[in-house]
Amino acid sequence: MSDGVRDSEFNDSTDWVLGIDGGGTKTVCLVMDETGTIAGRGEAGPSNYQTIGLAAAGESISQAIALAVKELPGVAIAGIGVGLAGVGRPADVQVVQGLVAGLYAESALPIRWNLQSEGVVVTHDCAIALVGGTGSASGVAIVAGTGSIAYGCNSQGESKRAGGWGYRFGDEGSGYQIAIAGLKAAARSHDGRGPKTLLTDSLLDYLNLSQLEDLIEVIYRRGWGVTEIAALSPLVDRAAAAGDAIALQILEDAAGELVLMTQTVALALFTRDQAFEVVTIGGVWRSVCHLGDRFRDSLRTQFPAVQVISPRHEPAYGAGLLALERLGKRVLSS
Numbered sequence: 001m002s003d004g005v006r007d008s009e010f011n012d013s014t015d016w017v018l019g020i021d022g023g024g025t026k027t028v029c030l031v032m033d034e035t036g037t038i039a040g041r042g043e044a045g046p047s048n049y050q051t052i053g054l055a056a057a058g059e060s061i062s063q064a065i066a067l068a069v070k071e072l073p074g075v076a077i078a079g080i081g082v083g084l085a086g087v088g089r090p091a092d093v094q095v096v097q098g099l100v101a102g103l104y105a106e107s108a109l110p111i112r113w114n115l116q117s118e119g120v121v122v123t124h125d126c127a128i129a130l131v132g133g134t135g136s137a138s139g140v141a142i143v144a145g146t147g148s149i150a151y152g153c154n155s156q157g158e159s160k161r162a163g164g165w166g167y168r169f170g171d172e173g174s175g176y177q178i179a180i181a182g183l184k185a186a187a188r189s190h191d192g193r194g195p196k197t198l199l200t201d202s203l204l205d206y207l208n209l210s211q212l213e214d215l216i217e218v219i220y221r222r223g224w225g226v227t228e229i230a231a232l233s234p235l236v237d238r239a240a241a242a243g244d245a246i247a248l249q250i251l252e253d254a255a256g257e258l259v260l261m262t263q264t265v266a267l268a269l270f271t272r273d274q275a276f277e278v279v280t281i282g283g284v285w286r287s288v289c290h291l292g293d294r295f296r297d298s299l300r301t302q303f304p305a306v307q308v309i310s311p312r313h314e315p316a317y318g319a320g321l322l323a324l325e326r327l328g329k330r331v332l333s334s
């Protein structure tokens, strides 16, 4: 991410905002002035309240804020944008609004709350990822990390989501799905049900195993969860880069699924000849086997004017921009 942290003294006449990105692994808070310049950044533990509970989520958010404002004691906060994983339904938004209201009463925070009611924005993690990633209010964010989801907005304020159903019946094109396909291909090859693949040796090497049967112990008996399995997906990427046909097909399939999700969202929001941006977010896009190029080329056959970009800013920045927009300090282009 390219956002620099400003080192000059803070200006007390400024309307400052907090941008908060609360995820399943960490919470990021940025302090931004009304021009969008970042003056402080703090990181704390997870804040997905659906999985860790409201109290623990509130604690992580408070810690992230305290770290972000460490060098700005007494700063007056006029707005706060919060994007949290798991905040999809209106009922979730209400719960998080309550959580944010609890922060104002937090005397331990070295902040002067000067909040205007319109300056409080509570939304979901994809919305802030889209605004941060594009720096604007419209476009499509296609997330492919441990899981996957596509989310978009157009200039009429309409939004659409595809995917995001989790590892049991969704997450197509994600690190988890790529890893599972790689494991299956190695098992099939080992049995003689499928062609030979470099994945067999790369799994054995990476996991320091002497035979493929030992995978049973690793995958089922060591308490491996979705994250640990998904972390094997770079092995498939590297095997594909080395020319392995099976691994290449797995990446082709993943790219195809990510195109399908993006296209489904884009068709609901834009016309085929309209120019719009698609921002690619998440670890899978680090593919050395050009998954990103395959994705872009395929998408362009349907949307010739589409621009596929890497994120311009992190999601927490998008949360701060949304708060600034609500305060009338910033107009987000669409």
Ligand SMILES: Nc1ncnc2c1ncn2[C@@H]1O[C@H](COP(=O)(O)OP(=O)(O)OP(=O)(O)O)[C@@H](O)[C@H]1O
Residues within 6 Å of the ligand: 023, 024, 025, 026, 144, 145, 146, 147, 175, 176, 178, 230, 231, 232, 233, 234, 237, 281, 282, 283, 284, 285, 286, 287, 288
């Ligand atoms: N070169 C690669 N090819 C394929 N998958 C990769 C590659 N590099 C990383 N990944 C996968 O990306 C996933 C991690 O993505 P990311 O860093 O976006 O984390 P996340 O857990 O999805 O999100 P967050 O940490 O933001 O909550 C892992 O499953 C990892 O295996």
